[in-house]
Amino acid sequence: MKYAYYPGCSAESTARDQYMSVGQVARALDIDLVELKGWTCCGSTPAHQTSKTLAIALPAANLLMAKKLDLDMVVFCASCYNRMKVANHEIQNNASIRQKVAKYLGEDYDGKVRVRHFVEVLINDIGIPKLQKHFTHTLDGLKVASYYGCLLVRPADVTGFDDPENPTLMDRLVKSMGGESIDWPHKVACCGGGFAISRTDIVVELSNSILDMAKSSGAQCITVACPMCQINLDMRQGDISKMKKTTYEMPVVYITQLLGLCLGISWRKLGMNKCIVSPKPVTDVVKELV
Amino acid sequence: MAIVISKKKKAETLMDAVESISGVHIGDCLQCKKCSNGCPVAGITSIGPAETIRRLQLNTDDESFENDLIWMCVSCETCYARCPMKIDMAAVMDALRVLTVRKSTPPLKENVHLFNKSFLKTVRLFGRTYDLGMIAAYKAGTGSYMQDTDKFPMMLRKRKIALLPSLKGDKKYIKRIFRTKD
Numbered sequence: 001m002k003y004a005y006y007p008g009c010s011a012e013s014t015a016r017d018q019y020m021s022v023g024q025v026a027r028a029l030d031i032d033l034v035e036l037k038g039w040t041c042c043g044s045t046p047a048h049q050t051s052k053t054l055a056i057a058l059p060a061a062n063l064l065m066a067k068k069l070d071l072d073m074v075v076f077c078a079s080c081y082n083r084m085k086v087a088n089h090e091i092q093n094n095a096s097i098r099q100k101v102a103k104y105l106g107e108d109y110d111g112k113v114r115v116r117h118f119v120e121v122l123i124n125d126i127g128i129p130k131l132q133k134h135f136t137h138t139l140d141g142l143k144v145a146s147y148y149g150c151l152l153v154r155p156a157d158v159t160g161f162d163d164p165e166n167p168t169l170m171d172r173l174v175k176s177m178g179g180e181s182i183d184w185p186h187k188v189a190c191c192g193g194g195f196a197i198s199r200t201d202i203v204v205e206l207s208n209s210i211l212d213m214a215k216s217s218g219a220q221c222i223t224v225a226c227p228m229c230q231i232n233l234d235m236r237q238g239d240i241s242k243m244k245k246t247t248y249e250m251p252v253v254y255i256t257q258l259l260g261l262c263l264g265i266s267w268r269k270l271g272m273n274k275c276i277v278s279p280k281p282v283t284d285v286v287k288e289l290v
Numbered sequence: 291m292a293i294v295i296s297k298k299k300k301a302e303t304l305m306d307a308v309e310s311i312s313g314v315h316i317g318d319c320l321q322c323k324k325c326s327n328g329c330p331v332a333g334i335t336s337i338g339p340a341e342t343i344r345r346l347q348l349n350t351d352d353e354s355f356e357n358d359l360i361w362m363c364v365s366c367e368t369c370y371a372r373c374p375m376k377i378d379m380a381a382v383m384d385a386l387r388v389l390t391v392r393k394s395t396p397p398l399k400e401n402v403h404l405f406n407k408s409f410l411k412t413v414r415l416f417g418r419t420y421d422l423g424m425i426a427a428y429k430a431g432t433g434s435y436m437q438d439t440d441k442f443p444m445m446l447r448k449r450k451i452a453l454l455p456s457l458k459g460d461k462k463y464i465k466r467i468f469r470t471k472d
Contacts, residue, residue, distance in 0.1 A: 009419040013452040014445075038460030041413040045365055046406035049387050052311065057467050058413075061460075094313070104470040105463075154367040155378070164371045190330045190366035197428060198405035200437070202362065206330055231450075235441065274448045 001125060003116070004066035005033035006084070008077035008227070009041050015077070015227030017271025021256035022076050022118055024270055028263045029126060029134060033074060036065045042083040045194035056097060057104035059087040063113045064105060072114040074121055076256075078226035079193070082151035082159060084115040089158045117152060117161060119169050119225050119255060128176045135289065136264035139179035142285045144258070145219035146170035146181055147210065149229045150190050164188065170223060170255050177262045184217035186210050191232040200239065207232050208240045211248045221251040221282050223258055230254060234276045251279040261286045304354055304389070305346045311385035318375040319343045325369035325379050335359040339369045339379045342386070355393075360386050361402045404431040414468045417459020421451050 011019035026033045043058035063084060066073040075081040091098045091111030102108040122131060148167045156164035165188060171181035189210055192203030211233060214222050224230045234252040241247040253275065260270040261283065272279045305316050319340070326338030335358050337345075345354045360383065369379035391398055408427035412420040429435050445451040 009456075012418065012456050013421045014450050016449055038417075038458065038463070040417040040459045040464050041419050043413065044409070044419075046409040047413075049365070049384055049402070049406055050391075050410060051388070051472075052381075052384070053472050054467070057470075061463055061467060100472055104467050106466060150364075150366040150368070154371045156371060188368075190364050190368065193364055193366065195364060195402070197425065197438070198401040199362065202331060202334075202364065205334070206364070238441075274450055276444070276448075276450075 001030070001121075002032040002034065002071060003074040003121065004069050004071040004113075005035045006039055006042075006062055006066070006073055006075050006080060007035060008075065008080040010077055010227040010231075014231045017274040018076055018227055018230070018254050018256065020269065020271040021254050021260050024265050025122075025256045025259050025263060026118075028260075028265065029122075029131070031121065031126075034069065034071065036062060036069075036073075039065065042080045044079045044083065048083070048086075053097065053100045053104065055083065056087045056090050057101050059083045060091065060101050060109050060111075061105055063087060063111075063115075064107060064109045066113045067109065072116050074116050074118055076118045076225065077228075078117075078149060078151040079228060081115065081117050081161075085159045087111070088113065088115060117225065119173070120161065122259070123169055123172065128172060131173075131259075132176055135177065135262045137262045137286050138289050139174070139177045139258065139262065140285050140287045142179045142282065143182050143218050143220045144174045144179045145184050145214040145217060145222045146174060146187060146255075147214070147222050147224050147229060147233070148187050149224070149226050150188065150193065152225060153188055170225060173255060173259065174223065177258060179258070182217050182219050184213055184219070186213040189213075191229050193228050193232070196228065196232055196236075200236075203232050204236055204239050204243055207236050208244055208246075211237065211240065211250055212246070214250060215248055219250070220285075221253055221279070223253055223255045225255050237277055249277060251275060251277050251282050253279055253282055258282070303349050304351045305349060307389060308346055308382055308385040311388055312378065312381035314378050314382050314385075316343060316346050316377075316382070318377055319347065320375060322374060324372045324374065325377075328368040328372050330366060330368065331359070331362050331364060335362050339363075339383075343377070343379070343382065346382075354386070355390060357386075359383070360390055361400050399432075401432055404428055407431070412455070414464065416455040416457070417461045417464040418456045420455035422453065423455060 048055035088111040174181040323340040326340040332338035363383040
């Protein structure tokens, strides 16, 4: 299985652990991820808050690179994924945008490269039964809260990731690894996303309510598929305990880190030493399958 | 009283401007307020998304801009997901931000706007974001030099923040995109 891979800017800084774990899991499962040469930023939230055409031209530039390889594009970052999907959607449905984008890129793009989240690839292209054959370890009943956030699931008719109010893709992966996927109401709540620096107060408020709900629902860890969700929920726990006087000590790990552990990959190779809240409650539970 | 019927084209209203930037038809809104109920920040802003739309429908130009939701909206798109009329409220908020920036003299000193500018500046320069450069530009703009400084040593030690910008992005391509105008 071969895909064009768009890691996204955070893979080179705050989400190096995501980049490492995606790479490790792909290797273990024989998924060939061809990183796009010279990929550029998708523009994320700052671009769409500034100019609609720029916000579509930036991801379209990368989609055009994937088109030239004639491969589906795999993305992990939820924001990049969302922007790629929106760009395809707009270009396909709005002729004047398509023309403007062609002027920006110096080349026409038809909006037809298939954009896939790595989790979708695992579930739909590989499938859970085949995944399970590769597992050497189990999560042994670890109580995991799957947190999807905003941009994977919304807008549903554009991303088509899963149900926008009650997605289950990550829950299914957790169950397949022998973990207990807890039922909780904040799966698609917002962590504050791109406001990490500009409006930390809002991030603290929103992330606090997510962490609080995960804890009261009995979760031992939260699993995510988005670098912004990860850094907000993980790094801001310190600020939350200062400002809200409550401490959660809730590990926030990428779904690919859990998968990596079950595939028998060491936690260091999965970048789990980069977690700010110690992931020890997770790594301690993982047991070898007998 | 004489009623004068003018044949002159009416001046563009704020609602027209928002519609042309966002591609959303504001008149579709039924004021069911599902958007305001689902909005994660509506509890801490002065008005929610439903009232933002209502103000546009009523053409209250100034009041539409006196709205803290414009810079507190997190673009989570819950409003859009729950709207029975499929109004892309997040796009309406984007349009209001664009128009706020456009009409601001002197240039707007708003955290989210300054962050967006710093972010896009590093993308324009390097092709990819460069966190340290972006944070430095943002702090210089806002004067918030001390924010999060406690976290830098740990972030650097864990290599969760890159010291140098990535040089692998296609810079020629990015320059072309940023140079082009609509």
